[in-house]
């Protein structure tokens with residue numbers, strides 16, 4: 001098995017990179033989209049479904065799994081892979097985003113952040129070290145540092161102070177689990193809000209630390225698409241070319257393509273799974289909403305160009321019926337298709353970088369998804 005953390009770039013097409021990241025639970029082919037499985041499950045799908053659609057890595061969340069069922073309970077059952085019977089790579093987010101984006105009381109200090117459980121309101125405290133200890137208990141292949149994701153519209157002064165603390169917290173996370181001390185990888189997270197010089201400072205400070213990869217945080221927090229793209233194109237090239245670059249919480253199919261064109265290698269977003277549950281489905285011809293009356297007697301598949309279980313076996317009319325009747329199977333079939341679509345899109349991206357046709361692929365989807 002290749003040493004976990006090894007990242008090899010096999011081909012490039014412009015700034016887009018085709019790579020392989022090795023982890024203790026297998027290799028990840030990049031660029032990659034990572035389905036979100038907040039509570040140790042990608043909602044409505046089984047590990048078998050995810051393997052069938054060639055999901056290579058899924059996300060779990062420190063905040064949620066710490067609160068329920070508890071990271072120590074998971075550790076006693078051999079860690080999150082064994083507990084959820086998902087034996088491919090897992091990345092866990094540190095909870096930084098959840099703690100800072102959840103409503104309700106939280107107290108932030110140099111030491112860490114105090115917050116209340118969304119389940120029963122009980123008080124809890126995450127230090128950077130605690131956030132790493134939870135991820136060590138979960139046994140995730142990629143751990144994220146505890147950071148402060150400042151909200152959209154935060155002023156320069158606050159953003160500047162926050163990024164300095166995020167760097168100090170990143171150092172503490174790395175010291176808690178030093179590089180090479182085990183098979184788990186650790187990624188730093190660049191902040192700096194929407195101030196390019198602060199993004200540069202955050203990247204410089206973090207990239208001097210021995211992380212196996214680097215994430216762009218603080219985006220997809222309510223800003224406009226052009227504002228997000230501007231920060232992605234500014235920040236991605238600042239990150240070491242020989243390490244994986246992960247854009248957190250992004251995005252639509254066009255966002256994925258734009259981020260890859262800026263040099264991003266890894267992305268995650270709740271969009272495909274969350275939208276599936278409200279009937280918004282992504283297809284090769286653009287987005288459709290299955291609840292539309294027009295589909296009532298439409299016997300055609302969701303997407304004629306999609307080879308997924310949903311598109312091969314069910315009509316739009318049936319999928320609309322399931323959705324309108326709030327049947328559980330609607331969640332499953334819609335989620336299956338949306339994630340299959342995202343994963344298949346990224347397979348096309350990987351192939352296009354290898355044969356130098358990424359720009360053409362991006363243009364084709366831009367036409368299909370033009371507003």
Ligand SMILES: CO[C@@H]1O[C@H](CNc2nc3cc4c(=O)[nH]c(N)nc4cc3[nH]2)[C@@H](O)[C@H]1O
Nearest residue numbers: 093094096097149217218219220248249270
């Ligand atoms: C577009 O979907 C909406 O927006 C959220 C995705 N946007 C997002 N931005 C993020 C930033 C960070 C960060 O700076 N740090 C850490 N540790 N994790 C992060 C996770 C993030 N997720 C979804 O939850 C959904 O509500």
Ligand SMILES: [Zn+2]
Nearest residue numbers: 306308311337
């Ligand atoms: Zn499909």
